[in-house]
Amino acid sequence: MPVKAPAREQIPFRRSLARLAPEARRIIPRLVAGLGVGLSASVLAVLVPQVFRAIIDTLLRAGATPSAVVSAAVVVLIMGVLEALLTFLRRIFVLDPATNVEASLRVTLYRHLQLLPVSFHDRWGSGQLLSRAMTDLNMLRRWLAFGAIYLVISITTVIVGIAMLFTISWQLALIFLAAAVPISIYSFRFRRQFVAASRRSQDQAGDLATAVEESVHGIRVLKAFGRSREALENFTLQAEELRATEVTKARHLAVFSMVVTLLPELALGTGLMVGLWLAATNQITVGALAAFFATAAAVANPVEMSGALVGMALTAKTAIDRHYEVRDEPVSIADPKEPRRLARPRGALAFRSVRFAYEPSRSRSAERKDDGARPVLRDIDLELVPGETMALVGLTGSGKSTLLQLVPRLYEVSGGSVEIDGVDVRSLALSDLRRIVSVAFEDTTLFSTSVRDNVLLGASTREGPEAEALLQEALDVAQAHFAYSLPEGVDTRIGEEGLSLSGGQRQRIALARAIAAKPAVLVLDDPLSALDVATEERVEARLRQVLAETTTLIVAHRPSTVALADRVALLRDGVIDDVGTHSELLARNSHYRYVIASLDTAPRDLDSELEAGDLDDLEEAR
C-alpha cells in the first residue's frame, strides 16, 4: 500500500500561483512577451477570413480587376507569414524561462529533500517523491510554456472570433455561440473525468507492475511451491481490470471527440442553410457567408481547447500545491546557530536520560495513532570511554538500531541528550558530527559508483597514495578482497546501475566504508549477519585491531560478535536492562542468557550447562 499523500485543505488558485512568484518573477517579462506575440498571431488568424470576405464580394461584383485579386492574395500572404513568425517567436520567448523554472524547482526540491530528516523519508515513499520531482514539475513546465499562455490566447481568440462573427451576421453568430458554449463547458467536465480515469488506470498499471515484479523476484518461491498457476490467474484478473479501465477511458474520449466535432459541424450545417437564405434575401453577401465559414474554422479549435485548458490549469495548480507541500516540510534536524567544534575528538560517547518516540505519523492517522505515544527508548543512560567497544544485545524490536541512529543524529532524541566528549551532538555542525561518527547499517546501501568511491565515501582524502592505502586497509579489514577480482577491480561500478553483489559482499563493502572514514566513534548495526562463519571469523580478527583505538557501539545477535566487545549493554523493551562484561551478564542475567546463549540446543553428549534460569526462559519464550 503506497503512502497516500496527507489530506490537505483547499488552497485558493491565486494563492497557489503566488507561491511560484519568487521563481517566476525573473521570467515574467518573457512570458508576457510570449503572450503578446501569441495573441497577435491568433488575432491575425481570425482576421484573414475578413480578407476572403472582401475579395469574394469584389469578385461577385461586376467590374472586378485582377489587381484586386493580387492585392488580396498579397495581404493574405503577409498575414500568413506574420502569423507563422509570431508563432515561432512565442515559442522562443517562453522556452528557456519555462524549462529553467522547471529545472530550478527540481533542484531546489532535491536539495530540500536531502536536508529533511530520516523520519520524513520513513513516511514518504521514494515513488511518491519521484512523481513530485518528475511528473508534477513536467506538468508545471508544460502549463507555464503552453497551457497558461494558450488559455489566454484561446479565450481572446474565441472572443475576437465571435465578435467577428457578429460583424458578419448576428444570426449566424448566435448559431455558432449555441454550439460553442456547451462545448467549452463539456470539455472542462470531460477533462476532470478523464484525469480521474487516467489516475485509476495509472494505479492499476502500477499494481500490475508490482505483480510482475513480485512474480519475478519471488520466482523461486512460486516454483518451490508450484504456485505459478495461481499467480497467473491473479495477474490475468488484474490485467483484465486494467483493460476495462482503459476501454472506459476510451469511451469517455470517444464521446468527447464526438461532441466536439459534432456540435460545431451541426452549427455550420445550420449556418449553411440559414446563411444561404440570408444571402438569397440579400441580408448578407456571399463573401460574408464565406467569411463565416472561414472564421468558424479558425475559432473551432480554441473553443474546443478552452475547457481543457482550464482543466490543465487546475492540474497545474495541484502540481504546485504538491510541490510546496514537500518544500514546506520543516528541516527538523539542522545545524545549530553557533556550532561548537571538537578540535581533537577523543570519542567519549554518552547517552543521558535519552528518550525516543517516533513522530506520530500524519499519513495514517487512525491505525497508528498509538505510535507517537509509546516511546521506543526510555531512560537510556550509557557511557562509553574513548576506545571502548560496547555490544548492544536485545531481541528484535527492543530498540537497538534506533539507539544507534541517534548518535549521528539520523533521528533526534525526544528527551535527554547524546554527548560526544561531553558536547551535546545537537550543538555540533552536522557535517562535523558525521565526520566524527561513522556507521554501517544492516541493510546496506551502496551507490552507483565504483567500489573505490563507495569505500572512500566518508574518508578524509579520496585521491592520491594516502587514499589508496586507506582503501587497501579498509578492504583488508572487511575481508572484501573479492573487490580486486571484479571485472575492473576496485574501479568496477556497483550499485543499482552496476554489477550486483551478494548480500555478504555488500555488507563487507559497507563495513569497509565505515572503517575507511577513520571515525572517532564507530556505530555498527549487525554488520556481519550475512557472512559465513569462516569469513565472519576473519573479519572479527582484523576488526579487533581496528576497534582498539575507536569507540564502537555494535549491535550483536551472535556470541561471536559479542566477543569483540569490552562490555555489553542489554536492551529490553526500550530500556537498558543491564550493562557489564559478557561473562558478568551471562552469570547474573537470565534474559541475557535467553537472548544470546545457544547452549540449550547443544548436543546431548556434551556436558550440559543448562541452568534453572534457562528453563524459565524457555517458558518465557512459549
Add this chain to the structure above:
Amino acid sequence: MSHAPRTARGTSRPGAPEAHAEDDVVLSREESRAVRRRSLRLLAELIRPVRVRFWATLGMVVVSQATKAAGPAIIALGVDRALPALLHGDSLLVWLTGAAYLAAALTTAGLTAGYVTSTAKLSQAMLLDLRVRVFRHTQRLSLDFHEHYTSGRIISRQTSDLEALRELLDSGVSSLVSGILFMLFTAATVFLLDWPSGFIMLTAAAPMFALARWYQKRSQVAYRASRVASARLIVHFVETMTGIRAVKAFRKEAENNEVFGGLAEDYRKVTARSIQLNGILQPGLVLIGNVTVAVVLLVAGLRVLDGTLAVGVLLALVLSVKRFYQPVADMAMFYNSFQSAQAALEKVSGLLEEVPTVVPPRDPTPLPDPRGEVRFDRVEFGYGEGPVVLPEFSLDIPAGQTVALVGATGAGKSTLAKLIARFYDVTSGAVMLDGVDLRRLSTTDLRRAVVMVTQEAFLFSGSVADNIALGRPTATRAEVEAAAKAVGAHDFIEALPEGYDTDVNKRGGRVSAGQRQLISFARAFLAAPAVLILDEATSSLDIPSERLVQAGLAKLLAQRERTAIIIAHRLSTVEIADRVLVMDGGRIVEDGTPEELIRGGGRFAALHGAWRESLV
C-alpha cells in the same frame, strides 16, 4: 510506470552473458531480418483473434475521414448551386445541401467515436493477450534463465515495452491512418473541384514532407536523448531517497547536489531541444499552409475573374487547403512511437522465444502418496553448457532421514539441493523420488512432494495469512494459524496492527528480515511436503527465534516420516540431523552421523570444534 529505470540495456554489463539478441544494439543483416520476422509473426498472432474488429475499425476510419473531407465541397455546392436556385425561388437544393452537410457531420462524429472506442478495445485485447503470454512464459522459464536474465529486464518487458506498444496501438496507428486518409480524401476533393489548385497543393506538399522528415529525424535523436537523460535523473533521485541514511551518515549531500544539478541541467537541455524542434515544425507547417492558401487564392481568384471557376469552389478550395496540413504534425510524431514500439516488440518476442530447459513430461508418472526417498543415480551437473559443477556422484537418502549439508560458500550445497527440487535438470544420470525420475513427475505431484525454503524469504503483497496460505491455498484459517504457531510466528503476527490480515506491504516492508523468514517457514510447514529442503532458512533469526523454529521443525519431522535436507552456516541446525554430508568443490567429502564425523576428526570435526568455541 514508464519511469521504471531500465537495467543496463545494450551497454556491456559485466557478468551478464551476451546471449540475448533482443538487447544487442548492433545486429548483422540476417539477424535483424530474423528479429523483424520474429516480431511480425508475433504481431500477426496477436491480431488474428481480433481480425474482424480490426477490419471493422479500419472501415469506420475510412468512411469517417471521407465524410469529414467532404464538408467544404458541400459548402461549395451550396454557394454555387443552391443559392442561385433559392434566388429563383427553389429552396429544395438548400434543404438538400444542408441535410447533406448535417448527415456528413453526423456520420463523421458517430464513426469517429466508434473507431476511437473500437481501437482501444482492439489494442487492449492485444495487450492483454501479450501480457498474459509474457507472464505465463516467464513463469514457465526455468531458474537458470532467471539467474542470468535480470528481473529488471523482465519488468521492463512487461512495463515500458508494453507501454510503448500501447501508445502505438492506441493513438499512433489510428492517427496515422486517419491522417493519411484525410489528406488523401481532401486532395481528391480539391482535384475534383479544381485540378490546378490540386497541383499547387501537391507542390506545397514537397517542402512539407521535407520539413516533416527533418523533424522526424531530429526528434528521434532528441527523444532518445531525453529518455536517457530522464532515466539517469530518476535513477539518481531514487538512489538518493532510498539510501538517504547512508547519504546523511557519510555527508554525501553536497556531492549529490552537484551531480543532481548536472543531471537536471542535462535533462533540461534535451527537453528544451525537443521543444525547440516542435517550435520549428509547427510554425513551419503554419507558414507552408498559409502561403499555399495565398497562392491558391491568387490563382483561383484570377480564374473566377475569367469565369472558369465558381466562387463557391474558391471558398471550398481555401477551406480545404487550410485543413489539408492539420494531420502532418501528428504524423511526424508517429514515427517516434512506431520506432520505440518496434524495438519493444523485438525485445518481447525475443523473451517469448526463450525455451524453458526444465519442462514437465507429457504423460507423467503419477505419485499420489510420496514417501520421500531421494536417490541420485550417477548424477553429473553443470549450468547449461558451462563447466561441471557437481562431478558424477551417487547418493541415497532413505525416506524420513534428516540430512545436513555442510561446507564453505560455493561448495555446491545449494546446487545439490536445487536438483532435488528440480529447479534444474541434471546433465547426466537421474534424480529419483521414490524410484521415479523427477523428470517423469507432473508439476503438481512434484511440488506437493518436494518444497524448498530459501534464505531470501520473499513475501508477496497481501495479508500475512495469504502469504502463509501460499503453502496450501486450500488451507483454513485455523490451519494457517497452527502452522504459524508451530514455527513460533504466531505471537508477532498477532501483535501486528491487523493480525493475520495485516498487509505485508511491497516486499515485506513492515516486517523484519527475521520475521519474514518465520512467515516463509510457516508456509513450508503448511505445505507439509514429504521432502523439505531448507537452504540457509534461519540466517536472519535471532537465537530465541531460531530455537523455536528448531523445536517446530523437530515436531514436523517427527509427525510423520518426512525427509529433510538442511543447509546452514550455523551448525546449531545440524544438531537435529541424522546424517551430515560435508561438501567441498562439488564433491561429497564426508558422510556419516554427526557423532561419527566428530569422532573421525575430519573437516566436520574441525568446523564443529570452532563453532563450539564461539558459543558461550
